[in-house]
Amino acid sequence: MILAGHSTDDPPASPVRGRGRTPSPPRSGPAAPRWWPYFALAFAVSWTGWIAAALTGASWTSMPTVLLFAVGGAGPLVATLVLTRTSLTRDERGRFWRRVVDPRAIPAAWFVAILVLGAGPALAAVLLRHAWDGGDAPSLVLPSLPAFAGILAFNLVAAFAEEPGWRGYALDRLRALVSGRVAALAVGAFWLLWHVPLYFVEGTFQEQNGFLSLAFGVYSLALLPSAVIFGWAVVRTSGSILAAVLLHLVENVSGEILELDPGTQVIRVVLLAIIATVVWWRWRPEAEPRGARP
Numbered sequence: 001m002i003l004a005g006h007s008t009d010d011p012p013a014s015p016v017r018g019r020g021r022t023p024s025p026p027r028s029g030p031a032a033p034r035w036w037p038y039f040a041l042a043f044a045v046s047w048t049g050w051i052a053a054a055l056t057g058a059s060w061t062s063m064p065t066v067l068l069f070a071v072g073g074a075g076p077l078v079a080t081l082v083l084t085r086t087s088l089t090r091d092e093r094g095r096f097w098r099r100v101v102d103p104r105a106i107p108a109a110w111f112v113a114i115l116v117l118g119a120g121p122a123l124a125a126v127l128l129r130h131a132w133d134g135g136d137a138p139s140l141v142l143p144s145l146p147a148f149a150g151i152l153a154f155n156l157v158a159a160f161a162e163e164p165g166w167r168g169y170a171l172d173r174l175r176a177l178v179s180g181r182v183a184a185l186a187v188g189a190f191w192l193l194w195h196v197p198l199y200f201v202e203g204t205f206q207e208q209n210g211f212l213s214l215a216f217g218v219y220s221l222a223l224l225p226s227a228v229i230f231g232w233a234v235v236r237t238s239g240s241i242l243a244a245v246l247l248h249l250v251e252n253v254s255g256e257i258l259e260l261d262p263g264t265q266v267i268r269v270v271l272l273a274i275i276a277t278v279v280w281w282r283w284r285p286e287a288e289p290r291g292a293r294p
Helices: 036-056 065-073 075-087 090-101 108-133 145-175 180-194 196-200 205-209 214-236 241-258 262-282
Strands: none
Touching (some): 036 196, 090 241, 108 241, 145 214
């Protein structure tokens, strides 16, 4: 895609004679899509809801705090719905939302990769921690079926609320300006910052970890390599946002079931960082098409 500026194919401006007259400026190419409105709108909706939820002083599961919590969680989806409606044509919107729900764009091998990349680091971290500490192999205690269904449903809703925005609309627009891997990391930085108000909402996972605690640092750092891996999955599956949705889902569900303590979380972050480094090295910017896609 040609960014705003002078095209090298434009003919030189013809000289214009006469006093007070200047040549017309050369034609400009199409402007790059704006990347910042998504982040501004997503943060405005989410932080408004979550700050209001924090100010109630009540648990996020109680009324009306849970409604404010839900408003905050819907921020990325609200921003995506508004901006796809106002900035894309009808056909472009159709193609965009098919990328969110259509599994046919994901090769069969990638469904296996999503399971390995999503759950593998957490499971490997548990095994490595027990190997380091010594003793018997860890036993996996699965939640009851109703509890598992609740965990799955909550995280499925969260993944579909977030990923069309982060790894869809936002990543598309940043890829028009920088390489895919840099765009994915930039989205990760915004994603990290977006979570901050949750550390002040009573009863959330983040609030239980504590703001600026070791667990806060570990959880926050994990979002950056995860963002690179999620973005890479989208690009490698021909733009399938559903691939990022499934990765998000598997990563969150595996983390909740395994109930990682801070020490094990550190190992998990190291493993994620190693995977993301390999992805970063293999994600060659010169081999990637530039430009936003609907």
